[in-house]
Amino acid sequence: MRLRVLLVMVLVICGGCSFGRDGKLRQNHISSQVEVGTDKGEIYFDEKQAKYVPAVELFTVAAVNPDLAFMEGEDLEYNVHTRWAEERLGIRIRYLWTLPGSSENFANKLRLELAKGKLPDIVTTRDREIIQELIDSGQFREVGSLFEQYASTVWKQAMNEQPSVWDFYEREGEKYAIPILDYEYNSDPLLWIRTDWLKKLGLPVPATIAKLEQVMEAFTRSDPDGNGKADTFGLTLGFRNGASTWMGDSSWIFGAFGTIPEQWNRQPDGSLAYGSTQPGAKQGLALLKKWVKAGYVSGNSSWLDEEGAAALFTSGKAGIIAGPYWMRGWPLSVLTDNEPEASFQAIAIPSGPEGHTGRRGTLPDNGAILINKKMKHPEIFFKYQNYLFDYYATGTGEFATGFAKGYDWAEVDGKPESDPTLLPLGGVRVSSYTLTFDGARIPSQVVKAIPDDILPVLFQQQGASMKDQFTGPPTLTMRTSWELLHMLEQKTFQKIIFTDSPLSEFDAFVDLWSSYGGEQITREVRQWKQAE
Incomplete structure (x- = not known):
C-alpha cells in the first residue's frame, strides 16, 4: 500500500505528461484542448462509404510495452493501424496519455486520473483489479445494453461461446465492462x-x-x-x-x-x-x-x-x-x-x-473495455471493433493475409509470405496497436493460430487444463x-x-x-x- 501511495505521488507530479517511444517524458497537450471523455457536435456515418464523414475522434490511454516494435517515424498514436482506422472507418484514435512499462504504473496513473475525473472515452486494460476499481467508481456506463444494440453478429456469437465471460464484470445483474475475448488454451503452458x-x-x-x-x-x-x-x-x-x-x-x-x-x-x-x-x-x-x-x-x-x-x-x-x-x-x-x-x-x-x-487453464477473457459515461457516441467504438471481429477475427476480406503489407506480411512473386526474414524488424505485430491489444479473437478459432506440430502436444492433455472456477466479481x-x-x-x-x-x-x-x-x-x- 505504501508503494502504491508513492507511485501515485510520482504520477501526480507527472499528471499532465505522457511518454514517447524512447521512454522520455513529453507534455500532454490534448487534455488542455478537449473536455475529456466527450464528443463535440453531431457525427455522421456515411453508409455508402462505410465510414464517419468527417472523421470522428476516439480518446483512450495506454501503457506501452517496451518490446512493442514500431517502424521509423511511427508510435502508438501514429502508425499503420491508426492510419487504417481513420482511412477505412473515419475514426481518429487519440491518446490522452501513454506510459511506458508495467501494468502497475498504468493502474496507478488511472487511479490518479479517476480521482480527477479526467478519463478518456474508453479504457482497455488486462488488470482485473483496476477494472473493478473503475467499475466501482461510477464513472463508467452499463454496457450490456450497448452491446446488444451495437455489436455485430460475429462478435455476439463469439461472446456466446462462453456466456459466463461477463460474470466478473457484473453488478446486480448489469454489465459494466465488455470482456476482451481470448483464444481457448492461449495461455495454457x-x-x-x-x-x-x-x-x-x-x-x-x-x-x-x-x-x-x-x-x-x-x-x-x-x-x-x-x-x-x-x-x-x-x-x-x-x-x-x-x-x-x-x-x-x-x-x-x-x-x-x-x-x-x-x-x-x-x-x-x-x-x-x-x-x-x-x-x-x-x-x-x-x-x-x-x-x-x-x-x-x-x-x-x-x-x-x-x-x-x-x-x-x-x-x-x-x-x-x-x-x-x-x-x-x-x-x-x-x-x-x-x-x-x-x-x-x-x-x-x-x-x-x-x-x-x-x-x-486459459480463461475466455484477457481484460476488458470500459466506456466513459460522458461519451456521447459509444457506437463509435462498436463500429471499430465490429469491423475487426467481422474481418480480422475471421481472417477474411482485407485481413485474409494479415494486418498490413510490409509489416506482418510481404508479397513475393505475387503471393503473401509471413517469413520474418522478408520483413523490416523481423515483422511487426500490428495487432498489438489495436485498442484491445490483439485485434479481435474468437475463442474457438484457436486451432487456426496454433502451428500444426504443436497442436497435438497441446490438445493431448486437454484434461490437464484447469481453469479458475471462480469467475464472478x-x-x-x-x-x-x-x-x-x-x-x-x-x-x-x-x-x-x-x-x-x-x-x-x-x-x-x-x-x-x-x-x-x-x-x-x-x-x-x-x-x-x-x-x-
Whole structure:
C-alpha cells in the first residue's frame, strides 16, 4: 500500500505528461484542448462509404510495452493501424496519455486520473483489479445494453461461446465492462525444451517428473553448452509475479500434485477450494525447494518476472521453460537468432508421482473495455471493433493475409509470405496497436493460430487444463482482505522455496490465511457457485 501511495505521488507530479517511444517524458497537450471523455457536435456515418464523414475522434490511454516494435517515424498514436482506422472507418484514435512499462504504473496513473475525473472515452486494460476499481467508481456506463444494440453478429456469437465471460464484470445483474475475448488454451503452458542438449547428452524426452529431474540434473551438471563452465540451469522460472503466470510458469509443478495455485479449483465433491491452500500446494513447494537447492532452478528466480525467466532460456543458460504455444515466435526465437545451431521443441506437461497432470487453464477473457459515461457516441467504438471481429477475427476480406503489407506480411512473386526474414524488424505485430491489444479473437478459432506440430502436444492433455472456477466479481470480503492474503501467500511461498525456512511454514500460512478472511471468502465463493 505504501508503494502504491508513492507511485501515485510520482504520477501526480507527472499528471499532465505522457511518454514517447524512447521512454522520455513529453507534455500532454490534448487534455488542455478537449473536455475529456466527450464528443463535440453531431457525427455522421456515411453508409455508402462505410465510414464517419468527417472523421470522428476516439480518446483512450495506454501503457506501452517496451518490446512493442514500431517502424521509423511511427508510435502508438501514429502508425499503420491508426492510419487504417481513420482511412477505412473515419475514426481518429487519440491518446490522452501513454506510459511506458508495467501494468502497475498504468493502474496507478488511472487511479490518479479517476480521482480527477479526467478519463478518456474508453479504457482497455488486462488488470482485473483496476477494472473493478473503475467499475466501482461510477464513472463508467452499463454496457450490456450497448452491446446488444451495437455489436455485430460475429462478435455476439463469439461472446456466446462462453456466456459466463461477463460474470466478473457484473453488478446486480448489469454489465459494466465488455470482456476482451481470448483464444481457448492461449495461455495454457507447455514445456519448451532444448532438443539439441537432449541429443548431445543422449537423453529422452521426459514424460514424468522423475524423468524430468534426470534431465535437469544433466542440463545443470553435464555442461550441455560445452563451454567448460558450470553456468547452466535445468529449468527457468519467473516467480516475481507468482507461481501461476503466463511465461516461466510453475503451475504445472503444483498440478502434478492435483492443485493449481492462485485460483479456485473444483474439488471431488463439486465444491470450490483455493488451490494455494490445498495439500498438493505443500507438495509442490517441497519439490520446488528441492530443485532450487539442487541448482536446477536459479535462486534468483524469486525476483525474475516472466520476461526475465525467458531471458535465461534465450541466452542459452537454461534448458527448459514452461509457457504458451506462441512462445516459439516470441521470445524463444531470440535463442536461434543468436545460436542458429540451437534447437528446441514443445513437449507435454510431465505427470506427477501418482500420475496427475495439471496446468493453469486459459480463461475466455484477457481484460476488458470500459466506456466513459460522458461519451456521447459509444457506437463509435462498436463500429471499430465490429469491423475487426467481422474481418480480422475471421481472417477474411482485407485481413485474409494479415494486418498490413510490409509489416506482418510481404508479397513475393505475387503471393503473401509471413517469413520474418522478408520483413523490416523481423515483422511487426500490428495487432498489438489495436485498442484491445490483439485485434479481435474468437475463442474457438484457436486451432487456426496454433502451428500444426504443436497442436497435438497441446490438445493431448486437454484434461490437464484447469481453469479458475471462480469467475464472478470480487466477493465482499475479497474487497477488504484479498490484497493482504495475496501478499501473505507470495511472501510465504518465496520464503519456503528460496530460503532455509522450513516446509512447516505452509501449515502456519494456511491457518493465517483462513483467519485473516480466507475462510469467509471460501464461504462466499461457494455461495456464488451454488447461486450460478
